[in-house]
Amino acid sequence: MSQVPEDLKYTRNHEWVRVEADGSVTVGITEHAQESLGDLVFVEPPEVGTQLQAEEACAVVESVKAASDVYAPISGEVTQGNEALADNPETVNTDPYGDGWIMRIQPADTSEIDGLLDAAAYQALVADEG
């Protein structure tokens, strides 16, 4: 069973969301997602300033196998993309919940965060997918 930290929120598309002290949120893909994708070779975070709608495709992660979209977990403005992934995309494999983060978003509506899955619900989702 892959790791699902208790203190994060999750989406059905296998993104994780962490609320930071300044009210922004950090977004990445889950351990389960990186495992399914295999070795990552390219990550393209959204440009800073992009206005995102929840569930909009906003970043691309490509593994040796295939290209996959990353979806905005919530609406808001992109405040930062993880530039370090340009040279070291494999960080998403090795540290998906840490240095492998993909983007930071300033939420448009914090109540959207409450609508995301908690760790238990996400774990159940992954178990269902087998």
Place this chain on the structure above:
Amino acid sequence: MPQRTPLYDQHVGAGARVVDFAGWEMPLHYGSQLAEHQAVRSDVGLFDVSHMAVTDLSGPGARALLRQQLANDVAKLDERPGQALYSCLLNERGGVVDDLIVYFRGGDAYRIVSNAATREKVRPRLLDEARQAGVTAEARDDLAMIAVQGPRAAAVLEQLFGDQAAAALACKPFQAADLGEIFAGRTGYTGEDGFELIVPADQAGPLWDRLTAAGAQPCGLGARDSLRLEAGLNLNGHEMDEATTPLEAALGWTVAWEPEDRDFVGRAALTAQRSQGVAWRLIGLVVEGRAPAREGYVVRTDAGDGVITSGAHSPTLGGPIALARVPADAEGEFRVVIRNREAAARRVKPPFVRHGKVCV
């Protein structure tokens, strides 16, 4: 119900991610495709290729049958037992039904190794043609096949088999020899030195275990694909298919035009295409940036659009490489459409990588 090779338990035991490939449950990778790729480039890796089809032909008519069926000419193997030949098997339109390796086993005996994905087409055709020609043909599904690939492949065989391996180790590329009960060909699909070992199915597991104990890294289909792409080798169903001729797939060198009176299947169509001019050609591309340029992506050229037939991240080059089918007279800039933008690409002559070295 998908089929399993005799090595299925080895794959599961080693933690493989198993996927369906042409109706076979095969390992995609055992944890990291990149690590497996690197093992073959710098050390030694193992592949289960038992899903490929081994067919033995023998009898006085075998040579004539193969000269009529294959686009390359098995007469090149005369007097050279153990020699192998790469050839396409064509349809009457000159399209590629399969690409295969035929080994001459001496006397009037030949061994053909053809692709898994085309097994249901190629096998019946060979068996049927053989029956009509009075040639003995045997589908050798009692055999398994393991590819040992990488700069340390020969050392591993020597370590495991000692003097018994002498004949196999003396083989040049595209030659085969017996290694005890093993039929060992110095062939492969990676651009590295290596051997393909054909063994009785019940010996495959123990042999695999001995090879891994000697340090060979099990490798899945993922690494097999990225290695063959770096080596500039075609994959049937991607670079060629039944609507693509060898001349459109950079395989013109495998067509034996001489002697002119050898009337192989597809010859008339190929001859007509050659005289009219070939509209498409297969080229290698090194693509700028980091985003992989994948199969199906459009390639813009000064002579019209082409398409990527295989594309991936090259672990050795550290960026995207591709094979692409483009208009034959495209000469200027090549640009690959990757999602919403275009990336410049440099046309190169494959292989991209050979014997661990970048060559483009």
